Amino acid sequence: MSQFLRGLVAVFVALFVAACNTPSPSPVDELTPVATTTVTDTQGVISRFTNAIWPAISAYNSDISQGSPGNHQYLKIIAPELKRDEAQVDQYGNLRSAVQKLGTVQEGSQTQPHIMRDGAGLHLVDTALTALDSSKATLQVCYTFTADTRRTINDPTDTKPFASEATVELRKTDNWYLYALSDDHVVAGCSASSKA
Numbered sequence: 001m002s003q004f005l006r007g008l009v010a011v012f013v014a015l016f017v018a019a020c021n022t023p024s025p026s027p028v029d030e031l032t033p034v035a036t037t038t039v040t041d042t043q044g045v046i047s048r049f050t051n052a053i054w055p056a057i058s059a060y061n062s063d064i065s066q067g068s069p070g071n072h073q074y075l076k077i078i079a080p081e082l083k084r085d086e087a088q089v090d091q092y093g094n095l096r097s098a099v100q101k102l103g104t105v106q107e108g109s110q111t112q113p114h115i116m117r118d119g120a121g122l123h124l125v126d127t128a129l130t131a132l133d134s135s136k137a138t139l140q141v142c143y144t145f146t147a148d149t150r151r152t153i154n155d156p157t158d159t160k161p162f163a164s165e166a167t168v169e170l171r172k173t174d175n176w177y178l179y180a181l182s183d184d185h186v187v188a189g190c191s192a193s194s195k196a
Contacts, residue, residue: 038128045129045137048176049168053077054141057178058122061102074099079170079177091180098181102166103145120146125163125190136179137170142190163190 041047060074075083082092103122123144131138142165150158165187169180 038130039132041129041132043132043134043137043172043176045132045139045170045176046127049139049170050124050127053168053170053176053178054124054127057099057102057181058124060099061122064100077178079179080173081171082179095178095180098184102143102181102184103147103162103164125192135172137172137176139168139170141166141168142187144190163187165190 056070056073056077059070060068061070063070065071078092078095082088082095124141125144126142128140129137130140142163144161144163146159146161148157149160150156163186164184166184167180167182168178169182170176171179
């Protein structure tokens with residue numbers, strides 16, 4: 001019987017030690033660049049995007065009212081054919097809607113309203129040029145923002161940081177202009193880049 005008790009004590013001690021040991025922390029996910037395949041920017045696309053187009057997108061996203069400074073900036077950076085070509089009306093509406101929705105989060109199974117950004121702005125963190133020809137460029141961008149995650153207006157403010165990636169298409173006439181914005185989705189974070 002004493003051998004049985006020694007075995008039982010040994011099992012108990014082993015289980016106790018295993019339960020008391022804290023697991024080693026899991027390695028922190030390394031943030032990866034917004035795109036791993038890029039092309040050389042021979043036409044000043046990234047400079048135009050980071051210095052004029054993104055600031056206008058961010059300003060318009062913060063205040064979409066007609067006549068606002070953000071709206072005036074935005075109208076200067078969208079592709080001219082979207083403003084003058086009747087056949088482009090749907091593309092114009094899709095672009096405007098996509099820009100307005102930047103910095104908006106919808107969690108998992110949520111079917112009701114989106115979690116809205118807090119108005120503190122969209123911050124460009126990483127930009128990669130993934131396709132380029134003489135009149136069209138495609139960029140992958142990663143940006144950060146904070147969003148108010150409260151469920152009802154009566155709940156206390158609950159802001160949290162978020163990051164999103166999106167695909168941007170530019171068109172060139174006399175300069176590079178915003179033509180399309182798609183695949184905007186929340187990601188774990190953005191890898192900082194000197195190109196942003």
